[in-house]
Amino acid sequence: MPHPKKKTTKAARNQRRSHHALKAINLATCESCGKPVKSHHACTICGHYKRKEVINVAKKLPKKEQQKIEKKKAKEANKELKKVKKETTKLKKTESKKEDIKEGMKSVVRGDK
Numbered sequence: 001m002p003h004p005k006k007k008t009t010k011a012a013r014n015q016r017r018s019h020h021a022l023k024a025i026n027l028a029t030c031e032s033c034g035k036p037v038k039s040h041h042a043c044t045i046c047g048h049y050k051r052k053e054v055i056n057v058a059k060k061l062p063k064k065e066q067q068k069i070e071k072k073k074a075k076e077a078n079k080e081l082k083k084v085k086k087e088t089t090k091l092k093k094t095e096s097k098k099e100d101i102k103e104g105m106k107s108v109v110r111g112d113k
């Protein structure tokens with residue numbers, strides 16, 4: 001068995017070990033959920049990377065949790081659909097009003113009553 005030639009002094013040993021301390025990891029924040037994430041890594045909580053879903057986190061959860069998440073997603077989709085529908089109806093109403101006004105102007109020009 002090889003042996004060290006001389007005893008390493010406490011000072012030499014401690015000087016060597018002075019570089020062994022662990023450094024804190026540099027964490028970034030997730031753009032979609034705001035939780036701390038390793039930079040250049042997908043978020044382990046929501047599975048997003050650069051605002052795109054890369055990992056389906058729900059798949060790794062138990063079935064009940066998966067169902068909850070699916071329900072939430074469905075609710076959000078429904079909300080967005082309702083918003084879009086509202087906006088389209090508003091637009092239609094304003095357009096119909098504009099057409100009514102145009103027709104009224106035409107009738108005035110024609111001299112109808």
Ligand SMILES: [Zn+2]
Nearest residue numbers: 030033043046
């Ligand atoms: Zn996230």
